[in-house]
Amino acid sequence: MNSQNTFPDFAIELTGLQKTYEAKGKMEAKRALKGIDLKIPRGSIFGLLGPNGAGKSTLINIMSGLVNKSEGQVKVWDYDLDTNPREVASALGVVPQEVNMDPFFTPRESMELMAGFYGVPEKERRSDEILEALGLGDKKDAYVRQLSGGMKRRLMVAKAMVHTPPILILDEPTAGVDVELRRQLWEYVKELHAKGTTIVLTTHYLEEAQEMCDQIAIINHGEVIACESTDTLLSRMDRKKLIVHPETAIDEIPETLKDLDIAMRPDGALIVSYRANETRVMDLLNRMRESGVRIKDLATEEADLEDVFVSMTREEA
Numbered sequence: 001m002n003s004q005n006t007f008p009d010f011a012i013e014l015t016g017l018q019k020t021y022e023a024k025g026k027m028e029a030k031r032a033l034k035g036i037d038l039k040i041p042r043g044s045i046f047g048l049l050g051p052n053g054a055g056k057s058t059l060i061n062i063m064s065g066l067v068n069k070s071e072g073q074v075k076v077w078d079y080d081l082d083t084n085p086r087e088v089a090s091a092l093g094v095v096p097q098e099v100n101m102d103p104f105f106t107p108r109e110s111m112e113l114m115a116g117f118y119g120v121p122e123k124e125r126r127s128d129e130i131l132e133a134l135g136l137g138d139k140k141d142a143y144v145r146q147l148s149g150g151m152k153r154r155l156m157v158a159k160a161m162v163h164t165p166p167i168l169i170l171d172e173p174t175a176g177v178d179v180e181l182r183r184q185l186w187e188y189v190k191e192l193h194a195k196g197t198t199i200v201l202t203t204h205y206l207e208e209a210q211e212m213c214d215q216i217a218i219i220n221h222g223e224v225i226a227c228e229s230t231d232t233l234l235s236r237m238d239r240k241k242l243i244v245h246p247e248t249a250i251d252e253i254p255e256t257l258k259d260l261d262i263a264m265r266p267d268g269a270l271i272v273s274y275r276a277n278e279t280r281v282m283d284l285l286n287r288m289r290e291s292g293v294r295i296k297d298l299a300t301e302e303a304d305l306e307d308v309f310v311s312m313t314r315e316e317a
């Protein structure tokens, strides 16, 4: 499908991408994307994370041609969106956030319509096969309005795959989907990935991102504030807390400990935040003893992903 007959290193390359929504009526203009640079490697499962309103949907909508960018370059499968919009469209399968389907078509009809839209020749159509793979085989002739919410979501994924694009983008695919269906959906996505499809997904479930994605970009206020392999990101997220209850109450934190990230709780406990891969608890305890703090009791707490995500996005606010 690529004119050079070679596969690009990056499935998607965004350079200096900006979007400003113009002011309308009482709505002020909004700079939703402020210069995004992002390279999504071919073959990855790439997570786009960010709080509500960070700009994730804007970014996806620009790639899928629903929103016009203000500035910058979008390359998908090595095709420039400005000069080769059709090739960009056929390289992408996009599962939008909202379920929008005509209730009067059956899943098979919906698939065939979509295949027609992408110009997939009859002989090459795989509607039934895709519906089967998504557990919708026995529903292919039912009306869409008779499907459950989870089934409709799976049908959205099926429709995005009718033209076998090399890249599948899923915008919040599991919002409101129950655990079992979520698992099924991810199994299918993993299968597609194993067969070579590059997957880009946005999700609010950090655990899901951690489990699924090999790379993660965090977007906040229209900017990329982190973009790393999941492992690296997690190791950056290895902040732990040491909580020490002194045997005798102390009035204030000793000078000799003030280089640490340390605070005193109203109940007199000392809280030290530290990175587990840089600092050993024993060393912290020794320093406390040397500073005259006698330890009655202690505990450590893991910072959880949610906390760290919140703190990272708050730092940038």
Ligand SMILES: Nc1ncnc2c1ncn2[C@@H]1O[C@H](COP(=O)(O)OP(=O)(O)OP(=O)(O)O)[C@@H](O)[C@H]1O
Pocket (backbone or CB within 6 Å): 021, 030, 031, 032, 050, 051, 052, 053, 054, 055, 056, 057, 058, 059
């Ligand atoms: N059509 C529009 N007109 C004006 N402003 C918009 C429009 N669409 C989005 N915005 C604004 O642009 C910013 C980014 O929105 P976007 O939907 O891209 O965020 P998001 O990260 O996808 O959030 P969510 O996770 O809630 O979907 C928000 O401040 C939003 O209010």
